[in-house]
Amino acid sequence: MSKRIIISGRERRLNPLLSSTMSLLFTGTGEIYSGSPLRGITLSLLRSASLLVKSSYLTEVFIALLFFAFITFFSPLYALFLSMQKKKIVISALSSVRFTVLFITFNSAITIISAAVFFSFFSVIRVGQNYPPIIEPGDFALIKKSENPVYKSGEMIVLKDENLNLARIIGIPGEIISSEKGRFSVDRSELPLSIFTEEELNKFSLTDYDVISETQGEFKYPVIQNKSNYKLNISLKDGRYFAVPDDRNDLAGYAAVKTSNIYGRLEGLLFSSKRVKLLIKPFRRAE
Numbered sequence: 001m002s003k004r005i006i007i008s009g010r011e012r013r014l015n016p017l018l019s020s021t022m023s024l025l026f027t028g029t030g031e032i033y034s035g036s037p038l039r040g041i042t043l044s045l046l047r048s049a050s051l052l053v054k055s056s057y058l059t060e061v062f063i064a065l066l067f068f069a070f071i072t073f074f075s076p077l078y079a080l081f082l083s084m085q086k087k088k089i090v091i092s093a094l095s096s097v098r099f100t101v102l103f104i105t106f107n108s109a110i111t112i113i114s115a116a117v118f119f120s121f122f123s124v125i126r127v128g129q130n131y132p133p134i135i136e137p138g139d140f141a142l143i144k145k146s147e148n149p150v151y152k153s154g155e156m157i158v159l160k161d162e163n164l165n166l167a168r169i170i171g172i173p174g175e176i177i178s179s180e181k182g183r184f185s186v187d188r189s190e191l192p193l194s195i196f197t198e199e200e201l202n203k204f205s206l207t208d209y210d211v212i213s214e215t216q217g218e219f220k221y222p223v224i225q226n227k228s229n230y231k232l233n234i235s236l237k238d239g240r241y242f243a244v245p246d247d248r249n250d251l252a253g254y255a256a257v258k259t260s261n262i263y264g265r266l267e268g269l270l271f272s273s274k275r276v277k278l279l280i281k282p283f284r285r286a287e
Contacts, residue, residue: 010091019083023075026107030079032100035089043078044107047071048114054121058268058279061122061142065270121145123264125158131166132247133209133222134282140271141166145264153186154219156266156282157243159257166266167243167253168221168282171234177242179232182225184214184244191216205272205280221283223248 014034023030023040027047031040050071053064093099123143127135135141143158151157151169159165170184170191171177178185185191192215196204200213204222211222226248234256236242241262245253269280 011088012091013088014083014086016080016083020076020080023079026104027072027075028107029100029104030076031082032095032103034079034082034086035095036082037094043071043075048110051114051118058142058281062270062279125164128163131245133206133211133224134204135166136274138273139269142267142270143264144267151241151265152217154216154221154283158263158266160261160263164263168246169241169243171236171242173236173238173240176235182227205275205277219283
């Protein structure tokens, strides 16, 4: 005579819409509600871990943000699929209301912590004004922040002012910077100028400007020349950088700035809506 095994326990008839909404609000919660707690916990941890990126490489940060967004929207769809597939479950300790509430608390805490870690290293800003020839209003820029920054000539920085203005570093502390007839010199050595190739221009995704290539150390970048008789000679003290806009006709943007007045380094543009292009860097490595 065969024996019948009877499993006792309260059943839950699953609501697909509720399951999806729960995961939309708190990643992984809908999976727990649908009887797949380990999958829900895994999705939640992966989502938070994606923000713990410290690399300043533009592409890596972009992939991390893309992965965060993917899990955020994948979880509700997956919870919807699970609940429609299972229809009902036997409630266990890991799919109970009590555990779900505890998980929501845990989920919220690790999301806040991981976001705080990410934004302690980076900022993502929507550029509000035009910085030709590379940066346009509406571009989404990635800024790398640092407590004890050391910036290099050729890098773009973001200033701590009302508009978070952008500028290119021409001189670092201890150098003598001079300018005559549109040419900058550092410690009496003129910065090399050259013409960009068509391939290089395409990689910069430049707007319609007549640009020239300027090289400083390891960086090569486009500028709009100022061919006026403007002259400048400045000796930089400790803790001061000399920075100018890439449009060298914007003389009002020329400034010697203290390290304490620099918000961070521009790593590049995550997205340009006008050009419909991803990952635009404000410089290239000089060969």
